[in-house]
Amino acid sequence: xxxxxxxxxxxxxxxxxxxxxxxxxxxxxxxxxxxxxxxxxxxxxxxxxxxxxxxxxxxxxxxxxxxxxxxxxxxxxxxxxxxxxxxxxxxxxxxxxxxxxxxxxxxxxxxxxxxxxxxxxxxxxxxxxxxxxxxxxxxxxxxxxxxxxxxxxxxxxxxxxxxxxxxxxxxxxxxxxxxxxxxxxxxxxxxxxxxxxxxxxxxxxxxxxxxxxxxxxxxxxxxxxxxxxxxxxxxxxxxxxxxxxxxxxxxxxxxxxxxxxxxxxxxxxxxxxxxxxxxxxxxxxxxxxxxxxxxxxxxxxxxxxxxxxxxxxxxxxxxxxxxxxxxxxxxxxxxxxxxxxxxxxxxxxxxxxxxxxxxxxxxxxxxxxxxxxxxxxxxxxxxxxxxxx
Amino acid sequence: xxxxxxxxxxxxxxxxxxxxxxxxxxxxxxxxxxxxxxxxxxxxxxxxxxxxxxxxxxxxxxxxxxxxxxxxxxxxxxxxxxxxxxxxxxxxxxxxxxxxxxxxxxxxxxxxxxxxxxxxxxxxxxxxxxxxxxxxxxxxxxxxxxxxxx
Numbered sequence: 001x002x003x004x005x006x007x008x009x010x011x012x013x014x015x016x017x018x019x020x021x022x023x024x025x026x027x028x029x030x031x032x033x034x035x036x037x038x039x040x041x042x043x044x045x046x047x048x049x050x051x052x053x054x055x056x057x058x059x060x061x062x063x064x065x066x067x068x069x070x071x072x073x074x075x076x077x078x079x080x081x082x083x084x085x086x087x088x089x090x091x092x093x094x095x096x097x098x099x100x101x102x103x104x105x106x107x108x109x110x111x112x113x114x115x116x117x118x119x120x121x122x123x124x125x126x127x128x129x130x131x132x133x134x135x136x137x138x139x140x141x142x143x144x145x146x147x148x149x150x151x152x153x154x155x156x157x158x159x160x161x162x163x164x165x166x167x168x169x170x171x172x173x174x175x176x177x178x179x180x181x182x183x184x185x186x187x188x189x190x191x192x193x194x195x196x197x198x199x200x201x202x203x204x205x206x207x208x209x210x211x212x213x214x215x216x217x218x219x220x221x222x223x224x225x226x227x228x229x230x231x232x233x234x235x236x237x238x239x240x241x242x243x244x245x246x247x248x249x250x251x252x253x254x255x256x257x258x259x260x261x262x263x264x265x266x267x268x269x270x271x272x273x274x275x276x277x278x279x280x281x282x283x284x285x286x287x288x289x290x291x292x293x294x295x296x297x298x299x300x301x302x303x304x305x306x307x308x309x310x311x312x313x314x315x316x317x318x319x320x321x322x323x324x325x326x327x328x329x330x331x332x333x334x335x336x337x338x339x340x341x342x343x344x345x346x347x348x349x350x351x352x353x354x355x356x357x358x359x360x361x362x363x364x365x366x367x368x369x370x371x372x373x374x375x376x377x378x379x380x381x382x383x384x385x386x387x388x389x
Numbered sequence: 390x391x392x393x394x395x396x397x398x399x400x401x402x403x404x405x406x407x408x409x410x411x412x413x414x415x416x417x418x419x420x421x422x423x424x425x426x427x428x429x430x431x432x433x434x435x436x437x438x439x440x441x442x443x444x445x446x447x448x449x450x451x452x453x454x455x456x457x458x459x460x461x462x463x464x465x466x467x468x469x470x471x472x473x474x475x476x477x478x479x480x481x482x483x484x485x486x487x488x489x490x491x492x493x494x495x496x497x498x499x500x501x502x503x504x505x506x507x508x509x510x511x512x513x514x515x516x517x518x519x520x521x522x523x524x525x526x527x528x529x530x531x532x533x534x535x536x537x538x539x
Binding site for chain 2: 302303304306307310314323325330332342343344347379380381382383389
């Protein structure tokens with residue numbers, strides 16, 4: 001059976017060239033970067049070469065990159081670290097309703113510990129309103145954390161404008177850029193962000209390695225206590241092979257960025273057009289322009305997303321859904337809710353995310369299967385266009 | 390598919406008794422699209438025996454599989470036997486559902502009771518299995534933990 005992976009926003013395969021670069025660091029180049037002898041010293045050198053590659057991808061300098069175990073750790077560190085750092089200046093944090101749970105649950109943790117959090121909304125296209133953001137700022141506001149691009153609907157926020165607002169009010173600004181890095185041209189200096197989270201496995205690098213960009217001059221308290229690794233800010237023996245993989249993936253992403261954006265956007269637009277042309281009662285969720293290249297979040301009316309996901313899986317196609325039935329908590333997508341999609345339609349939403357190994361043939365096959373399985377599930381469904389919801 | 394067993398997957402991929410019976414003797418609906426699942430069942434009843442049952446379900450794999458297996462289970466049964474069907478019977482027949490999905494099996498037995506209630510209303514018949522049954526009492530949301538306001 002043909003296999004079509006359309007969940008690149010969940011994770012990406014490690015590129016062979018990335019893996020090849022990593023392998024020696026498990027075996028002959030296994031040294032601990034903190035050791036003084038040659039094996040350790042060369043590990044340290046390679047570590048910093050990789051750091052430089054990751055820094056380049058976002059226009060940062062090498063000393064501003066701190067490796068973490070994943071994007072979630074970077075998010076937790078940025079939010080909770082900033083709250084601790086700025087405690088004497090205030091206890092108010094501003095974020096959005098559409099953040100990843102790594103941010104939302106960090107904020108909830110802070111709320112239980114004496115902080116106040118304002119969750120600003122987004123418009124029906126999934127973009128924050130800058131006036132609402134500015135209106136939410138109080139004399140107690142110490143941090144703004146707004147994601148660069150959304151993981152479900154792919155919408156890209158006006159980060160530069162948010163950076164200007166934060167600077168004007170002298171408030172720290174963090175952005176969760178886990179989905180954006182490698183898919184959007186990012187320059188932290190131009191954007192005015194103080195902290196930026198990223199993750200290797202979203203850009204064809206390995207799982208288990210992420211990084212937090214911390215602007216030079218910002219001394220975020222360390223999150224992990226122990227040795228002097230990562231400029232004494234993040235203790236723990238470095239995941240050297242992972243870091244080398246991250247570095248290689250970042251280098252490839254930087255080199256191929258323009259072409260990647262062009263190719264993936266074109267495939268995505270082709271896919272959306274095909275689906276909308278060939279299947280009735282399908283809608284795209286989120287802004288079509290300010291959007292990650294590979295993201296297509298679609299609502300299929302009158303059917304439930306988990307059922308559709310499993311029918312696609314039986315045909316070798318991997319996607320994800322915002323339906324409550326697919327989540328362990330049975331709660332429908334908070335992101336689709338925030339852009340005003342009615343709950344019954346959230347249940348029928350699927351996220352297709354296209355990546356570097358997706359071909360036009362993969363998408364044609366997917367559309368062909370979708371036509372069949374959507375038709376079949378609608379024939380089983382108790383709701384329809386004629387009968388209504 | 391690791392999530393569902395083979396029997397569930399078979400009923401989900403190839404559901405039995407899908408459709409609507411024309412001039413049905415009893416029709417019942419249970420659930421709501423807002424909660425993520427809704428089943429509509431129609432019954433053909435002759436001499437107090439269920440001779441045919443068809444369903445249409447909006448819902449996940451568990452909801453569709455439960456609908457399919459439950460209709461199989463009541464065809465050929467007496468009305469009272471059909472009313473005695475519980476969601477546990479449906480679960481057992483399916484060989485179990487993941488714990489978080491067990492609530493989906495309540496759809497079918499509730500929808501069947503609603504359809505028999507409709508039949509009883511139309512014909513003036515009374516059934517022991519319908520005692521205390523109120524089709525307007527919506528337990529669905531409670532059992533689902535579906536607390537979304539309509």
